[in-house]
Amino acid sequence: MTKPSPSTLTRREREIMDILYRRERATAAEVLEEMADPPSYSAVRALLRILEDEGHIKHVQDGPRYVYLPAVARNDARKSALSHVVTTFFEGSVEQAVATLVERSKLSKDELDRLAQLIEKAKKEGR
Amino acid sequence: MTLTLIALAAVRAAVLLALVLTALRFMGRFSAATRRSLLVGAFTIVLVLPIASAVLPALHLRGADTQVDPTPSVAKTAPDPIDEAVPMVDVPSVDARAEQTPHAAVARETATSWSPLSIALGVWALGAVIVLARLGIGLARARRLVTSARFVETLDIGGRPVQVRVSSTIETPAVTGLLVPVVLLPEEAATWSAERRRLVLAHELAHVTSRDCLANVIAQLAVAVHWFDPLVWIAARRLRIERELAADDRVLDDGVLPSSYAEHLLALATNHGRSMPQGALAMAEPAEVSLRVRALLAPHTRTPLGRNRFALAGAGLALAAVVACATPEREAAPAPTANEPAATAKPTTPVATASTTI
Numbered sequence: 001m002t003k004p005s006p007s008t009l010t011r012r013e014r015e016i017m018d019i020l021y022r023r024e025r026a027t028a029a030e031v032l033e034e035m036a037d038p039p040s041y042s043a044v045r046a047l048l049r050i051l052e053d054e055g056h057i058k059h060v061q062d063g064p065r066y067v068y069l070p071a072v073a074r075n076d077a078r079k080s081a082l083s084h085v086v087t088t089f090f091e092g093s094v095e096q097a098v099a100t101l102v103e104r105s106k107l108s109k110d111e112l113d114r115l116a117q118l119i120e121k122a123k124k125e126g127r
Numbered sequence: 128m129t130l131t132l133i134a135l136a137a138v139r140a141a142v143l144l145a146l147v148l149t150a151l152r153f154m155g156r157f158s159a160a161t162r163r164s165l166l167v168g169a170f171t172i173v174l175v176l177p178i179a180s181a182v183l184p185a186l187h188l189r190g191a192d193t194q195v196d197p198t199p200s201v202a203k204t205a206p207d208p209i210d211e212a213v214p215m216v217d218v219p220s221v222d223a224r225a226e227q228t229p230h231a232a233v234a235r236e237t238a239t240s241w242s243p244l245s246i247a248l249g250v251w252a253l254g255a256v257i258v259l260a261r262l263g264i265g266l267a268r269a270r271r272l273v274t275s276a277r278f279v280e281t282l283d284i285g286g287r288p289v290q291v292r293v294s295s296t297i298e299t300p301a302v303t304g305l306l307v308p309v310v311l312l313p314e315e316a317a318t319w320s321a322e323r324r325r326l327v328l329a330h331e332l333a334h335v336t337s338r339d340c341l342a343n344v345i346a347q348l349a350v351a352v353h354w355f356d357p358l359v360w361i362a363a364r365r366l367r368i369e370r371e372l373a374a375d376d377r378v379l380d381d382g383v384l385p386s387s388y389a390e391h392l393l394a395l396a397t398n399h400g401r402s403m404p405q406g407a408l409a410m411a412e413p414a415e416v417s418l419r420v421r422a423l424l425a426p427h428t429r430t431p432l433g434r435n436r437f438a439l440a441g442a443g444l445a446l447a448a449v450v451a452c453a454t455p456e457r458e459a460a461p462a463p464t465a466n467e468p469a470a471t472a473k474p475t476t477p478v479a480t481a482s483t484t485i
Binding site for chain 1: 264272313315339371384390
């Protein structure tokens with residue numbers, strides 16, 4: 001994946017990226033807290049999804065919450081291996097107590113097309 | 128030797144899980160609900176087996192001749208084979224008469240610290256504690272999610288109150304709560320169509336009806352006890368998939384078209400059809416939503432809701448439990464300890480310590 005160019009981001013998107021680089025990981029709610037003159041909550045989530053689709057950030061699931069992190073960390077060395085293990089451990093904990101509807105996944109265009117085709121075919125057959 | 132008995136108990140669990148996982152490969156035509164029931168039953172047995180074994184010696188010590196258990200083989204073993212209270216000991220399967228003296232010697236020897244047995248037990252306890260801690264933390268965090276969510280309404284589902292709440296910190300709907308089930312919806316739910324809201328609720332309520340949160344706790348307890356066995360993790364992951372498929376099936380039973388439900392699921396999972404950037408690597412394994420959409424749209428046999436699946440799962444489980452608990456006879460002299468009727472008569476009874484001569 002080519003490294004995303006920061007110059008194509010809007011002001012708001014750059015602000016979100018700065019927050020994520022500073023905090024290293026944050027939920028949408030936490031990003032909102034740190035924004036100056038924040039937009040609505042759903043607007044922040046929409047922006048986060050756009051940033052993710054464009055490859056600037058990624059998310060990990062914390063049960064029904066999504067924790068966003070920069071796709072390319074500025075200081076990879078800072079997080080120790082142990083810290084990473086502990087964080088992953090905590091993020092996996094909620095999943096044990098909660099049943100989420102569906103995991104938000106990134107599907108390839110091919111797979112997305114295939115599934116869309118399957119759905120269309122079923123619709124035509126009245127299923 | 129005590130270590131052998133612990134290993135035996137662990138092997139039994141592993142065998143049972145291996146049998147169940149293998150059986151699942153051939154159960155593609157059965158409903159997800161049936162496969163799910165089989166897994167939950169297996170986890171229950173795997174969890175209770177060691178505990179039952181720990182309880183039995185205590186009963187046994189009170190009187191070797193007293194039949195406190197329908198399993199006659201229990202009375203056959205000598206009164207005092209094991210000195211320490213070891214959780215995974217399975218007493219009745221050993222002909223202790225021949226081993227009584229060596230056992231006493233071993234018991235004295237293992238009383239000193241840092242024996243291999245102590246180390247192994249220590250490592251096991253550490254692993255179990257870590258898994259249990261994760262479960263405990265998860266339950267606590269789920270509780271916080273609920274209390275911080277905005278209450279909407281209480282539904283009456285088959286006599287049970289189920290709360291619906293909206294949480295501003297979640298991005299996908301979820302259900303939680305062992306005693307009082309709570310359906311958590313994200314803020315976006317307010318923008319959904321009535322149909323989508325209905326489908327999402329139907330899916331989450333299916334989890335409530337099937338008591339999937341409880342089933343997951345049972346599975347996690349089993350993982351805590353048998354964490355060293357990779358099969359228990361594989362089975363736990365499989366249970367997660369099957370419970371989602373089963374809940375999807377329940378949504379369809381309400382009368383919605385599979386294609387409509389699949390469309391909504393796909394939209395919710397992929398943020399309305401956005402695909403990965405070009406050139407990105409394909410996922411290593413199929414995404415869960417992909418599996419579920421295909422399952423919804425593929426014509427397959429679904430056994431109707433009802434007792435069928437329990438009977439089927441129960442019978443299969445009983446068979447697997449008997450096979451798993453079979454113990455090679457140590458002595459040349461045959462000991463008539465065959466005891467299948469007790470095990471097969473009660474498929475859900477965890478005391479499947481039947482010994483069969485091989």
